[in-house]
Amino acid sequence: MISFTVNGCVVTPSKNQKLLRFLRDELHLLAAKDGCSEGACGACTVLINGNACKSCVPDTDSLQGKSVITVEGLTAWETKVYSFAYAEAGAVQCGFCIPGMVMCTKALLDKNPDPTDSEICYALRNNYCRCTGYVKIIAAVKLAAKITREGRIPEKGADDWKLGARVQRLDAEEKVLGTGKYPDDYYLDGMLYGSALRSKYPRARVLSIDTSAAKALPGVVAVLTAEDIPGENKIGHLKHDQYTLIPPGGLTHFLGDAIALVAAENCETVEKAKKLIRVEYEILPAVHNIQEAAASDAPKVFDEEKDNICAYKHISRGNAAEAIQQAKHVISHHFETPWTEHAFLEPECAVSYIDEDGDMFIYSTDQSAHQTLHECRLLLGTDKIKVQNALVGGGFGGKEDMTVQHHAALITYLTKRPVKVKLSRAESLLIHPKRHHFEMDFTMGCDENGIIQGVKATVASDTGAFASLGGPVLERACTHAAGPYTYQNFEIEGTAYYTNNPPAGAFRGFGVTQTCFVTETLLNMMADEVGISPWEIRYRNAIRPWGVLPNGQIVDDSTGLVETLMAVKPEYDAAIAAGKPAGLGCAMKNAGVGVGIPDTGRVKLIVEPDKKVHIYAGASCIGQGLGTVLVQMVVTNTDLQHEEIVYERSNTWISPDSGTTSGSRQTLVTGEACRRACEKFMEDRKKGKNLNDMVGCFYYGEYLAKTDPLGADVPNPVSHVAYGYATQLCILDSKTGKIEKVVAAHDVGKAVNPLSCEGQIEGGVVMSIGYALRERYPIDKNCKPIEKYGSLGLFRAHEVPEIEAIVIDKPGLKVACGAIGIGEITSIPTAPAIADAYFRYDHERRYSLPLVHTPYERKDGSW
Amino acid sequence: MVMKKKFPYRAALVACNGGCRANQEEAKCTYGCSGCRACASACKFGAISINSYGVAEVAEEKCIACGMCVRVCPQQLIHIHECANYIVVKCSNHDKGADARKECQVSCIGCGICERTCTASAVHIRDNCAVIDETYCLSCGMCLVKCPRHVMQDLRGIFTSGH
Ligand code: SF4
Ligand code: FES
Numbered sequence A: 001m002i003s004f005t006v007n008g009c010v011v012t013p014s015k016n017q018k019l020l021r022f023l024r025d026e027l028h029l030l031a032a033k034d035g036c037s038e039g040a041c042g043a044c045t046v047l048i049n050g051n052a053c054k055s056c057v058p059d060t061d062s063l064q065g066k067s068v069i070t071v072e073g074l075t076a077w078e079t080k081v082y083s084f085a086y087a088e089a090g091a092v093q094c095g096f097c098i099p100g101m102v103m104c105t106k107a108l109l110d111k112n113p114d115p116t117d118s119e120i121c122y123a124l125r126n127n128y129c130r131c132t133g134y135v136k137i138i139a140a141v142k143l144a145a146k147i148t149r150e151g152r153i154p155e156k157g158a159d160d161w162k163l164g165a166r167v168q169r170l171d172a173e174e175k176v177l178g179t180g181k182y183p184d185d186y187y188l189d190g191m192l193y194g195s196a197l198r199s200k201y202p203r204a205r206v207l208s209i210d211t212s213a214a215k216a217l218p219g220v221v222a223v224l225t226a227e228d229i230p231g232e233n234k235i236g237h238l239k240h241d242q243y244t245l246i247p248p249g250g251l252t253h254f255l256g257d258a259i260a261l262v263a264a265e266n267c268e269t270v271e272k273a274k275k276l277i278r279v280e281y282e283i284l285p286a287v288h289n290i291q292e293a294a295a296s297d298a299p300k301v302f303d304e305e306k307d308n309i310c311a312y313k314h315i316s317r318g319n320a321a322e323a324i325q326q327a328k329h330v331i332s333h334h335f336e337t338p339w340t341e342h343a344f345l346e347p348e349c350a351v352s353y354i355d356e357d358g359d360m361f362i363y364s365t366d367q368s369a370h371q372t373l374h375e376c377r378l379l380l381g382t383d384k385i386k387v388q389n390a391l392v393g394g395g396f397g398g399k400e401d402m403t404v405q406h407h408a409a410l411i412t413y414l415t416k417r418p419v420k421v422k423l424s425r426a427e428s429l430l431i432h433p434k435r436h437h438f439e440m441d442f443t444m445g446c447d448e449n450g451i452i453q454g455v456k457a458t459v460a461s462d463t464g465a466f467a468s469l470g471g472p473v474l475e476r477a478c479t480h481a482a483g484p485y486t487y488q489n490f491e492i493e494g495t496a497y498y499t500n501n502p503p504a505g506a507f508r509g510f511g512v513t514q515t516c517f518v519t520e521t522l523l524n525m526m527a528d529e530v531g532i533s534p535w536e537i538r539y540r541n542a543i544r545p546w547g548v549l550p551n552g553q554i555v556d557d558s559t560g561l562v563e564t565l566m567a568v569k570p571e572y573d574a575a576i577a578a579g580k581p582a583g584l585g586c587a588m589k590n591a592g593v594g595v596g597i598p599d600t601g602r603v604k605l606i607v608e609p610d611k612k613v614h615i616y617a618g619a620s621c622i623g624q625g626l627g628t629v630l631v632q633m634v635v636t637n638t639d640l641q642h643e644e645i646v647y648e649r650s651n652t653w654i655s656p657d658s659g660t661t662s663g664s665r666q667t668l669v670t671g672e673a674c675r676r677a678c679e680k681f682m683e684d685r686k687k688g689k690n691l692n693d694m695v696g697c698f699y700y701g702e703y704l705a706k707t708d709p710l711g712a713d714v715p716n717p718v719s720h721v722a723y724g725y726a727t728q729l730c731i732l733d734s735k736t737g738k739i740e741k742v743v744a745a746h747d748v749g750k751a752v753n754p755l756s757c758e759g760q761i762e763g764g765v766v767m768s769i770g771y772a773l774r775e776r777y778p779i780d781k782n783c784k785p786i787e788k789y790g791s792l793g794l795f796r797a798h799e800v801p802e803i804e805a806i807v808i809d810k811p812g813l814k815v816a817c818g819a820i821g822i823g824e825i826t827s828i829p830t831a832p833a834i835a836d837a838y839f840r841y842d843h844e845r846r847y848s849l850p851l852v853h854t855p856y857e858r859k860d861g862s863w
Numbered sequence B: 001m002v003m004k005k006k007f008p009y010r011a012a013l014v015a016c017n018g019g020c021r022a023n024q025e026e027a028k029c030t031y032g033c034s035g036c037r038a039c040a041s042a043c044k045f046g047a048i049s050i051n052s053y054g055v056a057e058v059a060e061e062k063c064i065a066c067g068m069c070v071r072v073c074p075q076q077l078i079h080i081h082e083c084a085n086y087i088v089v090k091c092s093n094h095d096k097g098a099d100a101r102k103e104c105q106v107s108c109i110g111c112g113i114c115e116r117t118c119t120a121s122a123v124h125i126r127d128n129c130a131v132i133d134e135t136y137c138l139s140c141g142m143c144l145v146k147c148p149r150h151v152m153q154d155l156r157g158i159f160t161s162g163h
């Protein structure tokens, strides 16, 4: 019998298993998270005999006599130190990586009370964080070291919860200590485990499905196929073309298409049962890329469609062709950007059960609980559904679609039993929609002073196996291709093609990360051609308050692009003077969905019996810190203290639908709705009511961000209510060719919480350093993604250069107290800035990402 | 002699697990450490000793990665690595798997399990022997846990107890 200690108690596992499984499933110590179970992510890190180890690696049989410490086993003092340090440094976003980081911190500080920066980076480098870019985690470790040495917890840096205060996030402590619950942390009585059998071929016709052997396996509770679906099989955001289960006779669209769903008493039985399902296929030729999809004799990805075109956009204003013809300088080129995986730390998971009202109750990790509700309602054909957002371990756009929620709901609906459906990391890499691969041809014309005369472009994207948000992504790629400049001749044509690759959809930047790389690179080339600096050409063309964007929109006085250019100028000039290679990129990104689509924020403030004001908004916090933003809104717009306010995670039965966490919209749209609810609350307050009198009252705020549709027949359409602007500067070390520093200046309107804002910037920049230099998502001949989580090329703690986040606080808009938000734009101008820096370094112009011939390129040929 | 070491620390690594365990049998590994002591005598810092399996072993805290041992080793099985990468391959065999299996109980047989297991694509089989690329290794130890031949070692002594 094997025995070892966990947090000081002697334990004896019932069977040999991975330590992580034993900790979570048998001991229900849930701080160690399961992010991959393959040794890559580090979310499962614990201490074994004082050393940081990934607990998904060792078998319990190998641990005889060893001592294991998890976050739950920290001393009371340590929990205080780490909670304070991580919260105060702003190190916690989605939080999924944090317990692992905390254990690395302890392992380091126990041996080295005063570590240097590089020692800290090394201590964290085997653990990934996708949200923070590590900058603030490193700061947290440093702070924890200082507190540990001094033996005293200092005062909080800010305790005034007004807008603009660098307050500690509300959810920091529960995420540091691992007590906050993600869906995978729910273990319900009698809970089944569910998983889908996926298609063996990317494109094949399913001839028959025989589930009898699987059903006969002891422990299997249900094996479901398409015929068991009570409502619509096909679901989806806008276009309903995502099959829940492929029916016999149906076509498969990619390797992630589900054929049958198995629910059983435990995971091992589920896997065994999946192998017993016999599926007969007629294998058909697959569509691998845009060219194959566009060919006249192309096989069709969908039986239901007449061709492989998922979306087509044509936008034209002025006369681009003529303007380019008359321009003094013209540059034309072909560009490509790769697929990118979101690589959020928490794989998709949903837990569902029938609640005491007889309703379907779903704990989900998604970007909108109401979206999950709509889609499950469609699938099940019933309204008796509740969705509750658990903590969300990162999304970045990758959790906007249904991946597990609908499967869990279907199993519970038919078996009446609680179930957990969770994707393995390999499934996650295959299944959720990715960032689109784009192929783009652009022509830009400028006059002798470098003033843009016109831009004409054609772009094509590979949207993979179902529409997801492929249409809107294409549209945003097209509208924002013009860049944050003022000129009046712009024409772009875009097509999104279905292929049998994994689906592509929303990803931080929403199409703009792709076209911005092109526009900004062209502008950098143009600067050389005209003979002015890349900074100067931007300054000359920049959109300024009351200028007219290429889409015809007149921008208001909150427009801060020039301020961001000015903010990086001193460092840009200094770098150039010192002979260092430096590159620039600018970007704009809408806040709010825009282009005429109804975009409503809704917030309810309810005074509950605890005499506190509870904020209910059907808006997901996917790690960005929405709860803290809303509490700061309430403190600013009422006479309440933050202790009198409680933020409730989004649900679908009390929280009014406030739209998807997408399009960098929550701070602005839900923020304004919240402010309006506060106004109503204050009317009552002014009548002299106190919280005691107000128990049971609620105050509802709603805000419709009104915009004009694309192509609206008005001279100056309002495409979006607001835009954020940014300039980023990348400086290389001229000796090593590595990035020395990235300076990111962002105009965010009023910065609600500058600490969180910096965290968003750092995280977004590091994500796009990866996009620019290394991240890949290659797909093989069988339309299968090749890489595992650990080989995607994500940046690690010791590889991240210095990042200086400059938050330009320039309130202007009359809504949401002037806040605009920042989510996506942080990732947009980084790649072109880096690309230009490398051009200045070695005079090789690169037209595709990730950039080749840099010191970050993987050289061992395994890519 | 005390030298100030620069972070990240590097040290010499002897890529042999004690193949001398094969010495008793008829087949003999020609790639392993023969315990000739050339390295131990060359090291000015007394960082190398011969362990109970008769092969050289480096005390990383004493080693300053000067590379003297690398140069003198007649078998060329010592190389410099970064100490933070504590999961290491302790074999230098280049014979085909079937032969390697006969020659030693803890030889790499080039089966490729580690290569397929590694999430970071950091392990590759080169000339019948596993090689970890430390630039990409995430030090999880999954290859070590899966290796049927106990070729990998955890220098911290957690996943393997060492010698
Ligand atoms: S698993 Fe072990 S025996 Fe097989 S190739 Fe890797 S190191 Fe060699
Ligand atoms: S779950 Fe163990 S490393 Fe990812």
Ligand code: FES
Residues within 6 Å of the ligand: A091, A092, A093, A094, A095, A096, A097, A098, A128, A129, A130, A131, A132, A345, A393, A394, A623
């Ligand atoms: S906070 Fe690190 S992954 Fe989200």
